[in-house]
Each structure stands twice: as C-alpha cells, then as structure tokens.
Amino acid sequence: MRREIREQNRQVGELLTEFIKETVGFYDHIEREPVCRPAAKDRLAAIQEQTIPDKGRPVEEVFREMQRDIYSSTILGQHPRSFSCVPSTMSLVSWMGDVMTGAYNPHASCTVNAPAADLVEKKLIRWMCGQAGYPEESGGLFVSGGSIANLTALTAARDAKLTWGERGKAVVYVSGQTHSSVAKGLHIIGFGREQIRVLPVDREFCMDLSALRSSVRKDMTDGNIPFAVVASAGTTNTGSVDPLAEISAICRKYDMWMHVDGAFGASALLSSEQRKKLDGIELSDSLSWDAHKWMMQTYGCSAVLVRNQSDLVRSFAAHPEYLKDAETSEEGVEFWDLGPELTRPARGLKLWLTLQTEGTEKMGRMIDHGCRMAELAGKLIQEEPEWEIISGPSLGVVNFRYIADGTLSEEELDSANQHISAEITESGFAQIFTTELGGKKVLRMCTINPETTEEDIRRTIEKLTKAEAVSCLGTARNQSRTA
Numbered sequence: 001m002r003r004e005i006r007e008q009n010r011q012v013g014e015l016l017t018e019f020i021k022e023t024v025g026f027y028d029h030i031e032r033e034p035v036c037r038p039a040a041k042d043r044l045a046a047i048q049e050q051t052i053p054d055k056g057r058p059v060e061e062v063f064r065e066m067q068r069d070i071y072s073s074t075i076l077g078q079h080p081r082s083f084s085c086v087p088s089t090m091s092l093v094s095w096m097g098d099v100m101t102g103a104y105n106p107h108a109s110c111t112v113n114a115p116a117a118d119l120v121e122k123k124l125i126r127w128m129c130g131q132a133g134y135p136e137e138s139g140g141l142f143v144s145g146g147s148i149a150n151l152t153a154l155t156a157a158r159d160a161k162l163t164w165g166e167r168g169k170a171v172v173y174v175s176g177q178t179h180s181s182v183a184k185g186l187h188i189i190g191f192g193r194e195q196i197r198v199l200p201v202d203r204e205f206c207m208d209l210s211a212l213r214s215s216v217r218k219d220m221t222d223g224n225i226p227f228a229v230v231a232s233a234g235t236t237n238t239g240s241v242d243p244l245a246e247i248s249a250i251c252r253k254y255d256m257w258m259h260v261d262g263a264f265g266a267s268a269l270l271s272s273e274q275r276k277k278l279d280g281i282e283l284s285d286s287l288s289w290d291a292h293k294w295m296m297q298t299y300g301c302s303a304v305l306v307r308n309q310s311d312l313v314r315s316f317a318a319h320p321e322y323l324k325d326a327e328t329s330e331e332g333v334e335f336w337d338l339g340p341e342l343t344r345p346a347r348g349l350k351l352w353l354t355l356q357t358e359g360t361e362k363m364g365r366m367i368d369h370g371c372r373m374a375e376l377a378g379k380l381i382q383e384e385p386e387w388e389i390i391s392g393p394s395l396g397v398v399n400f401r402y403i404a405d406g407t408l409s410e411e412e413l414d415s416a417n418q419h420i421s422a423e424i425t426e427s428g429f430a431q432i433f434t435t436e437l438g439g440k441k442v443l444r445m446c447t448i449n450p451e452t453t454e455e456d457i458r459r460t461i462e463k464l465t466k467a468e469a470v471s472c473l474g475t476a477r478n479q480s481r482t483a
Helices: 002-028 041-049 059-069 092-104 115-132 146-161 164-169 180-188 209-221 244-253 265-270 310-316 321-326 349-358 360-382 410-427 454-465 468-482
Strands: 139-143 170-175 196-199 225-232 257-261 286-290 302-306 387-394 397-402 433-437 440-446
Touching: 002 059, 002 092, 041 059, 092 349, 115 139, 115 265, 115 286, 115 302, 115 349, 139 146, 139 310, 146 170, 146 180, 146 225, 146 257, 146 286, 146 302, 146 310, 164 170, 164 225, 170 180, 170 209, 196 209, 209 225, 209 244, 225 244, 244 257, 265 286, 265 360, 302 310, 349 360, 360 387, 360 397, 360 440, 360 454, 397 410, 410 433, 410 440, 410 454, 410 468
Parallel strands: 170 196, 170 225, 225 257, 257 286
Antiparallel strands: 139 302, 286 302, 387 397, 397 440, 433 440
C-alpha cells in the first residue's frame, strides 16, 4: 500500500506543478476571459450519470475530468468586471496560503495541536479587534463566513442578555436592508419570525432611528423584552452604513446587545478615506468581518469579534474528558471554547500571509480604489438623461436604473432593467445583477476588485446604455410618435 501511495503522490506532484503554472497564467490575463462561463448540458448530464466507483481510477484521468467538466464552468467572481453581489477580490497570495495550509492540514482548535498557527490566528484577531476599537478583553475567532459569524455573535447575545425563561418574550431589531443570514441565524438559535422586528430605512437606506425607538418602547409596553439590535456596516444591497453611534446609545439605554454585521464593510476600517463612515463601530458588542470580501482572501475567511471574549466562552466552552491533554491550563481559553466548531481549519494563515506580503497601506489603497470606481460609475450614469441613480455610491456600491423618457409604466421599466442585466451578463463581458429598492427593479454594481480599471467601468456603462432592451424601447417610442 505504501508503494502505491508513493507512486500516486509522484503523479500528484507532477499534475500540481503543471496546474500552478497554468493557473498563474490564467490570472495574468483573466480580464480576457468571460465573467460567466455556463456549463455545457452534456457535461452536466455526464456528471449526473456518474457514480462513486468501487475501484478507483487513475488520478490524472480524474484530474483532467475535473478541470474540463467542473472548474471550467464556474462564474468568475474574482474577475475585474464581476460587479454582482459582493464579488470576490481574491489574490494568488491568499491562494498560495490555501495551498500551504491545505498541505499541512493543521488542526487549529487549540494551542497544543498547532502552536504557531494558533498564535498567528490569535494575533490576527487581536489586530482586527484593535482596528475595530475594541478593548483588551475583546476576542473572537475565524469562521467560514459572515453567516456563521452572525450566528455565533447572536448566540452570545442571547446568552448574555436572556435567561432561559425570557427567550419566548425576547425581540430583536433589524432593518429592511439587514442581510438574510441574520434571520436565518435567529431561527437556528430558537427565535421565531414574530420575534424579529424589521424596521424601515431612511432615504439613504439606513436604519430609521425613530422607528427603532418607538418599536422598542411599544415592545416594552406590550411586555416583550428587547434584547438586541443588528446594525449594518455596508449592506449588501446599497453599501449603506447604519448610524452606529446613535444605535449604540439606544442599546445602552435599554440594555440591549448591539451586533454589527460588517461582513462586507468592516474592511473599510483599513481605509484612510472611508474609515470615518464606520464611526461608532467601536461601541458595539460584537462584529462580523469577512476578509474574503474585501481583503483579497479566498473563501472562507471570516471573523467574529466580541467586545468581551468571556461572552463567547459562556456560550461555547465545553471540556470533555478526551480533550484534557490538549488543555494548556485550567484558565486557558482555546478556539474550541469560542465557537461551535471543535475540529476547525487554520483559516487565518492565508490572511497573515497576505498582510505580511502586501501591508495594510496597500490594502487601504485597494479599498479606496474600489470606492472611486463606484463613484466613476455613478458619475457616468448621471450624464445619461434616460437613467437615474437610486442609491450611492457608498462603499463601492451604486444602484441605478433605466427610466426611458418617463412614458413607461413601472412594470415596463422593471422588465427593461431585468433584460438589460441578463443581456450584459450573458454576453460574458461583465456581470451585473438586479435587486429591488423601494419596490423598483434596479441594476447594482459593486466595484471592489482592485484590478477593475476606469476603462472597465466606462465600457460597462456604455454597453448598458446601448443594450438591446434600451434600443428596442427607443425605437418603439419613436415609431409611436411618428404614428
């Protein structure tokens, strides 16, 4: 068996050597690739028919098959003209960290298993807490993404603010722009939909403070227990930042936990130009922060941070007999005491590698660049008479839509903007999806990739304004007027 494994290892080494060279070349000209690469129906059908074999197949055969049938049809979220959702900004430095970490496969749950990796992640968490303005007693851990970060923080909030008997009367406050993972997380930890208050937003799509105050007072009058507010630092839809300092004051007044979903926008703490927008984040009790959104990391590299690390320990620490030998001391707190995972990968090593390589100043400039690209997109749209800005630019996000000459119904405009989105996305040149704001279908661009150029933005806006849906509507209007 050992000889067989060694031979397979040799083949893997040759394949990976070739793969790394090809991958670096691919990224050197990624802008020439289509953003969307649909899967061929015959290849999907072939995968559907495949079974797990009793006897293995040659590693090179399977490797080639994976390249051809699976990886070739992924959407390139890391493409400089991928503007949908919150696109990936991954760098090959982070990928190198993935390769190295995967090769050594450290069990990063406690100091004993991987002392250096453990120290690196602790230093990174301490650094991120410092960026957020948290005190010395703060802490946290790396998790897979913002959804798990939110879930972990809300679990700590529940256990810090509520007794078991109070949970049925507890309510939490979010806005109409809060990420869907918050409601999902609240459901997982035992709260029903009727316990979630979805508050309106203002003209900037930020949480309405007067609505928050009045809702809290009403709940208290009705015998409910307000226990948490989830604020956003960079909403997915609009990049909006809720009034963090004001929300904190309300939370302190009514003894509520303040969680900030900063999965996307917390990275602006590294920017000299954008950091001011996050004033008040230091007053929160917990924060989610995705490095894989705006800090050049591959998935998944997210952090959950808390103002007081003991809040995580209260919710998650467990000390079974089979872990006694791995405990560094009776007082020592390991990563397995801070979250739901026991076995966990060292998610922070690639971030450490990236920060050591790039430095924080360059990271801040990348964030500033993304914001400037959104500002450019907004400026170009404002120059088009049949288009309007709906929100932003804010933290690299701008929403806009085609409005024609004012003669079309809302339904017709919604349909036109949906067709414009589909046309440019299917062309492969750029990826732009729609969202809904104020009941209107709008086009949304998130321009945070540091490789996105002004030319990318200009050509994308040009293609949008000359889309077939726009041309057809213009022709139809002209014919109607002539008739």
